[in-house]
Amino acid sequence: MSKEIAVLGAGMHPWGKWGRNFVEYGIVAARAALADAGVKWRDVQFVSGAATMRNGYPGYVAGATFAQALGWQGAQVNTSYAACASGSQALAAARSKILAGECEVALVIGADTTPKGFLAPMKGERPDDPDWVRFRLGITNPTYFALYARRRMALYGDTQDDFALVKIKNAEHGLENPNARYRKKFTAADVAASAMVADPLRLMDVCATSDGAAALIVSSLDYARKLGKKDAPRIAAISTVTPSFATDTVEMPDLATDSAVAAEPRRFRAALPRKAYEEAGIGPEDVSVAEVYDLSTALELDWIEDLQLCPRGEGARLLREGATRIGGRIPVNPSGGLSCFGEAVPAQALAQVCELTWQLRGQAGARQVQGAKVGITANQGLFGHGSSVIVKR
């Protein structure tokens, strides 16, 4: 039996910062995905929502919240939470239902409304919560991104100019993406003039938090065939593995790595795509386009290496050569990435799959990667969550 499912429709609400109810964004995305798929809401048999933790109870039960807002019609429902990988886990839940024969067509959806400024932990005096502890000591999300960036500079000779090049590239990619929040060109001088956030990373190196929503309509291959969409892009892999003990990198929100006294240290980010390649039965040489989680500019270079698109330490070389630009050997973040979107946590992993869907259909307009056949996503969040999804045609 094939383990693939079809992506019939993709839809998004543009990313921005309006502070409106997240449900409103979600429904716009869901209706766009339904229209794109040519599927009626009544026909959807499973609603798989990605939870948001910042919008109260309706956010914790996002699947039901969206199902109600679209009009209760008796579908099965599920909500997934996995930090930044929530969308991928919601997609995995839909795939499992479909492959188990428990439904034929599903809506996968995530939406968020984010507060201003740094992401902050829950209130109170909670020394048992590592997320609370690190903020108590002044260690924010950009701290971790900056530590990784500095490490690249020391190990591989990357420079702040290289990181700025990532921003310039992604800004150009996202320029004509109607769903991107920031659609403006940047020069190296613009980046260098922006305020330092966490040395060596400046404001232009670090992604913002955004409001936004993304939705997918996915189905069995049989169902796609019946709709006359046998050539629809397919999900060939969804990797949501945990890290393996011991970790080699201090991961958010921890203050320390696992001690590697009794087991060799392993890199979590590299494990995510490795499992995806294995599941899809393909290798990095087959990839035509990648959407990676550029929480910082420097992190995009880590991901390129973790995806094995080049040997370790050569990400910046690939970038300088122009290989990761649209038109290059292996375009990375043709959507503009988080650099142009900002992060809307439960929607972000799905937005990556939306972009790959449009790329593989040849519908990405000015940012089209010519002849894209296989796309891969990579993303990582708090507490050992992450995902890598492969979409192919």
Place this chain on the structure above:
Amino acid sequence: MDAKVKAPVLEGWFTLDERAPHLLGARCKSCGTYYFPKAIKFCRNPDCAGEAFEEVELSRTGKLWSYTNAAYKPPEPYVASEPFQPFGIAAVELEKERMIVLGQLATGTALESLKVGMDVELVLEPLDDGKLTWKWKIAGARA
């Protein structure tokens, strides 16, 4: 600085010996894995069923794995003085424990003076709100 009158920001996370402070970790009696913080009941090594731990003082010197700073005021529960003074942050590799531990950099440490791989040592210093915490300082540098 009088450690006797200063309360630690986190109770039991480090010794209050200001001349030679140590972070307090735990070590699994079965497989030898170290943990920081020490609050652990069940060993997280997937191949170890250890449930017995001893409290250990972690190495108070290590090598700088990476470093950065907080140029913007962090959100609560961080308590910042006004006007906000940026501070450094270090990730330090402890050789014996084979682990990397974060902490602020000692007040006045210039990032330009740092290099990945250099030797650092643990010191105690107050946070902006007066609560004592551990910080990393270039080994041998004057406090």
